Amino acid sequence: MALTNSQDRQLRERARAVIPNGMYGHQSVALLPDVYPQFFAKAEGAHLWDVDGNRYLDFMCGYGPNLFGYCHPRIDAAAAAQQKLGDAMTGPGPAMVAFAEKLVSLVTHADWAMFCKNGTDATTMAMMIARQHTGRRKIVVAKGAYHGAAPWCTPNPAGTVAEDRAHLLTCIYNDSESLDAAVREAGDDLAGIFASPFKHDAFADQSLPERAYAMRARELADRTGALLIVDDVRAGLRLARDCSWSTVSVKPDLSCWGKDIANGYPISALLGAEKARSAAGSIYVTGSFWFAAVAMAAGVATLEEIETSDYLEKTVRLGEKLRLGLSSLSKTHDFSIRQTGPAQMPLILFDEDPDYRVGYGWSAEMVKRGIYVHPWHNMFLCAAMTDADIDAALNAADDSFKALRANFSTLAPHPGLAAMLKSRRR
Numbered sequence: 001m002a003l004t005n006s007q008d009r010q011l012r013e014r015a016r017a018v019i020p021n022g023m024y025g026h027q028s029v030a031l032l033p034d035v036y037p038q039f040f041a042k043a044e045g046a047h048l049w050d051v052d053g054n055r056y057l058d059f060m061c062g063y064g065p066n067l068f069g070y071c072h073p074r075i076d077a078a079a080a081a082q083q084k085l086g087d088a089m090t091g092p093g094p095a096m097v098a099f100a101e102k103l104v105s106l107v108t109h110a111d112w113a114m115f116c117k118n119g120t121d122a123t124t125m126a127m128m129i130a131r132q133h134t135g136r137r138k139i140v141v142a143k144g145a146y147h148g149a150a151p152w153c154t155p156n157p158a159g160t161v162a163e164d165r166a167h168l169l170t171c172i173y174n175d176s177e178s179l180d181a182a183v184r185e186a187g188d189d190l191a192g193i194f195a196s197p198f199k200h201d202a203f204a205d206q207s208l209p210e211r212a213y214a215m216r217a218r219e220l221a222d223r224t225g226a227l228l229i230v231d232d233v234r235a236g237l238r239l240a241r242d243c244s245w246s247t248v249s250v251k252p253d254l255s256c257w258g259k260d261i262a263n264g265y266p267i268s269a270l271l272g273a274e275k276a277r278s279a280a281g282s283i284y285v286t287g288s289f290w291f292a293a294v295a296m297a298a299g300v301a302t303l304e305e306i307e308t309s310d311y312l313e314k315t316v317r318l319g320e321k322l323r324l325g326l327s328s329l330s331k332t333h334d335f336s337i338r339q340t341g342p343a344q345m346p347l348i349l350f351d352e353d354p355d356y357r358v359g360y361g362w363s364a365e366m367v368k369r370g371i372y373v374h375p376w377h378n379m380f381l382c383a384a385m386t387d388a389d390i391d392a393a394l395n396a397a398d399d400s401f402k403a404l405r406a407n408f409s410t411l412a413p414h415p416g417l418a419a420m421l422k423s424r425r426r
């Protein structure tokens with residue numbers, strides 16, 4: 001099965017001349033199988049069309065922002081109405097207050113909200129507020145957890161200096177003893193403890209937060225006066241209509257949000273408890289586009305959908321249907337796969353696949369059949385998906401397992417990925 005890709009190839013060639021490497025960041029397809037398109041023409045509901053007109057059921061959802069479906073009519077109408085009135089003006093519109101009110105009423109631990117543009121803005125602000133609140137320097141993060149692309153947290157240290165991370169200490173996610181040890185090492189200089197809502201590192205099985213670990217993080221923050229921060233940028237609103245750690249009954253002091261809070265309109269947020277309000281009000285953070293009104297209006301409409309629709313139950317149900325179906329199909333074709341994390345944010349890895357060549361082979365077959373999956377990053381379901389979409393994905397999976405079995409002896413490691421994994425292990 002061959003996809004047409006001439007437009008994509010032409011764009012890639014033009015891009016190479018005017019964009020470093022032709023593309024950069026997490027949406028570069030340099031580390032994906034060759035069949036993955038780099039450029040897309042449009043998206044609607046649960047589907048994407050690449051620039052050559054190939055249509056895909058999109059299990060990446062823009063790497064998270066698409067929660068209710070691309071071009072959602074009600075959310076887009078709210079954004080369009082605000083667009084007619086003004087967007088990046090000399091000050092914010094009333095939607096800023098409405099959006100903050102809605103977030104504060106939805107998220108149990110939150111008493112205030114601040115807005116920014118990217119998840120990294122929110123995590124960086126959280127770090128600054130923890131330092132300002134405590135007058136201390138050390139920040140504990142879990143090894144391998146992603147908190148953004150600023151010098152203090154980027155997984156690729158090119159262009160940074162050791163001093164950017166001088167006050168970071170690491171622990172192992174879900175391992176209370178290692179958390180205790182990191183906090184001990186920080187001594188009387190601990191400003192904050194960062195926590196992912198669940199372990200959703202790339203290239204590794206996902207795991208849900210253990211309640212004992214989350215409670216220990218809360219206790220340690222309380223005992224030391226440090227702030228507990230949940231980075232809900234990726235998982236926010238996908239696990240709960242509240243902070244994700246409400247699922248283990250632990251309230252952080254700060255939580256970071258982004259990606260889907262306005263269903264793809266560019267905005268992120270930092271939410272906080274009363275005790276951190278004064279520190280939050282004293283740091284200087286801002287940006288030319290942070291207060292633009294269109295994304296705020298889209299955010300208000302998105303939260304109305306959160307409050308009134310069954311999006312969460314639906315994505316969980318469809319995710320479970322997909323998981324069950326894939327489990328059974330993999331067995332039929334004699335493959336052993338691991339499906340980890342919440343069903344609505346699935347990650348699929350193959351057993352005995354240390355260089356990911358089997359996962360790559362299967363993902364490439366899925367993409368050839370119009371199902372956009374990812375071989376090493378967690379995926380996302382959106383509320384625009386239907387039972388028929390999941391059936392289509394399972395049909396494609398059946399054929400993809402079959403093709404994988406037939407091509408098994410020809411599978412080879414992806415050269416770029418092999419080099420990247422080697423540098424990470426160093």
Ligand SMILES: Cc1ncc(COP(=O)(O)O)c(C=O)c1O
Nearest residue numbers: 118119120146147148233234258
């Ligand atoms: C958990 C987490 N934190 C922070 C970020 C950074 O968000 P952004 O890419 O919007 O800066 C991401 C992005 O993937 C993320 O998944």
